[in-house]
Amino acid sequence: MDSYTHNSILEHGHGHVLQVEKVFHMTPGVGENSYSHNSALQKTVISKVRPVLEGIVKALYSKENFPRYFSVADLGCSSGPNTLIVTYEMIDAIVGLCRETGHSPPELTVFLNDLPSNDFNTDFKLLPDFYAMLKKEKGNDVGPCFIAGMPGSFYGRLFPSKSLDFVHSSYSVHWLSKVPQGIKNNKGNIYMGKTSPHNVFEAYLEQFQSDFSLLLHSRADEIKLGGQMILTIIGRSIKDPTSRECCLIWELLAKCLLDMAAEGLIEEADIDTFNLPHYTPFIEEVKTIVEKEGSFVIDQLETFEVNWDGNDNEENKNYVFNKFTCGQTVSRCFRAVLESLLADHFGEAIINDLFERFAELIGEHLSMEKTKFFNIAISMERK
Numbered sequence: 001m002d003s004y005t006h007n008s009i010l011e012h013g014h015g016h017v018l019q020v021e022k023v024f025h026m027t028p029g030v031g032e033n034s035y036s037h038n039s040a041l042q043k044t045v046i047s048k049v050r051p052v053l054e055g056i057v058k059a060l061y062s063k064e065n066f067p068r069y070f071s072v073a074d075l076g077c078s079s080g081p082n083t084l085i086v087t088y089e090m091i092d093a094i095v096g097l098c099r100e101t102g103h104s105p106p107e108l109t110v111f112l113n114d115l116p117s118n119d120f121n122t123d124f125k126l127l128p129d130f131y132a133m134l135k136k137e138k139g140n141d142v143g144p145c146f147i148a149g150m151p152g153s154f155y156g157r158l159f160p161s162k163s164l165d166f167v168h169s170s171y172s173v174h175w176l177s178k179v180p181q182g183i184k185n186n187k188g189n190i191y192m193g194k195t196s197p198h199n200v201f202e203a204y205l206e207q208f209q210s211d212f213s214l215l216l217h218s219r220a221d222e223i224k225l226g227g228q229m230i231l232t233i234i235g236r237s238i239k240d241p242t243s244r245e246c247c248l249i250w251e252l253l254a255k256c257l258l259d260m261a262a263e264g265l266i267e268e269a270d271i272d273t274f275n276l277p278h279y280t281p282f283i284e285e286v287k288t289i290v291e292k293e294g295s296f297v298i299d300q301l302e303t304f305e306v307n308w309d310g311n312d313n314e315e316n317k318n319y320v321f322n323k324f325t326c327g328q329t330v331s332r333c334f335r336a337v338l339e340s341l342l343a344d345h346f347g348e349a350i351i352n353d354l355f356e357r358f359a360e361l362i363g364e365h366l367s368m369e370k371t372k373f374f375n376i377a378i379s380m381e382r383k
Contacts, residue, residue: 020178020277021115021153023344026078027336028119036080036122038336040329041310041373042171043082046089048304049170049232049377053086054093056299056379060166060228061094062101070094070106071164073222075154076172077112079119084130086168087112087147091134095141105143113158116151117340123149153177155214159222167219167229173212174233176277180207183275188258191250191276194242201241208279212286213293220295223382229296235281235376237303245374246280249308252365253334256357257346265353266346274345283376296380305372308362312370327363331355 026035061070072090077083087110098105112123127147134142152158154169155177180203189196192204219229236246254271261268283303290296308330312319335355343351365371 020341022117023340024175024277025115025117025119025340026080027339028079028122030080030122033332033335033339034080035078035119035336038329038332039078039080039082039310041306041308041333042078043085044306044310045232045375046082046085046170047315048306048375049230049302050089052300052302052377052379053089053168053230056228056230057090057093057166058097060226061097061106063226064165066098066101066103066106067165068106069109070166071109071111072166072168073111073113073150073159073164075113075167075169076175077114077118077123078172079114079122081126083112083123084126084147086170088130088134090166090168091138091142091145095138099141105141107143108145110145110147111150111159112147113150113152113154115153118151120149120151154218155211157218157221161221162224164219164223165227167223167227169230170232171234173215173231174235174278174280176207176279177211177214178207179275179277180204184273186275187272188254189251190254190257190271190274191247191278192241193247193251193254196242204241204279205281205285208281208285209289212281212289216290216293216295220293220382225382227382228299228379229382230377230379232375232377233281233286234373235283235286235303237283237374239282239284241282245372248365248371249334249362250276252361253358256354256361259357260350260354266350270346274342276341280374281376286376286378290378290380295383297383298378298380300377300379302377304375304377306375308366308371308373321366323363323367324359326366327359327361330362330366331359334358 027033030036074086091108095105134145150158183200183203185197186200192201223229236243257271260266261271287298290298309326310333311329339351
């Protein structure tokens, strides 16, 4: 799920300390296992939120009385073709509005943000073609557009005060700044699970509350009064933190690791010291934190579901379920996100085997029931 952010330390299976901010990134490049090639799910999610995004950008731009300069940040931009989809959608919305109203287009600055280990080079290589496409499609209706990288954790300040009109983030904020503390007793799990002790759920919620509040507080300094922010995250529709919609996929991955431990391929102790820096919040938890932090007012809160297999969506009329390919697709999507964390903890050598097993388990599961991710899209205005 798109990348994420921190200043953090994860206890390491082999006794060394891992700094998540330095290690965690989507699989770089454009190869078979890269994030560029395995992010259909994230693309589907972005397309679902597009109508909301366009509505907000148009309303904000006209409310600000068609400013000459418009400044935008995309948090957790990751790498590959998805990175510039949101930028394109925003430009498209603004150009359309300017055409309708006869206003001249603004100069646009877009900051692509992710952790320093993100593959920004792949993103920057896309820019010449992107600019050429804009020119060809929009002609003189598009103003100057400046796209820059801004490496760093979004759990902290990234931009000058009151410098941004609009902030967007898709599939990033469910990644925590660090693994919650005090969960060494979460044995046999790599996340919250049915067998997790009660303190594990509390620790995860506390870490999310702390991180999400910090994100809001940091953006409140950077977004102009009346500016907007829209965040899309994986969440859950019910209060129970062990609900299948947010935990099942991780339980399947944990099962693969435990099977490998039973075969002597990895140490079970290493599984016990590995927990994901990830949290799928209940809608009410998200609302409560926004209200308590106090810098933003919620405009819209929408929820929607997407299938585990990102190719299985309404637009894809030719989709046919196949247990093998579907398992592979979902497994590769998760590999592109998790490989850096897992390889650092368990070593590179197990990765292929682990995700082959994962693909098989997912294919089996999806042949019995279609399972979905529950998503929360929340748009907020800076008070």
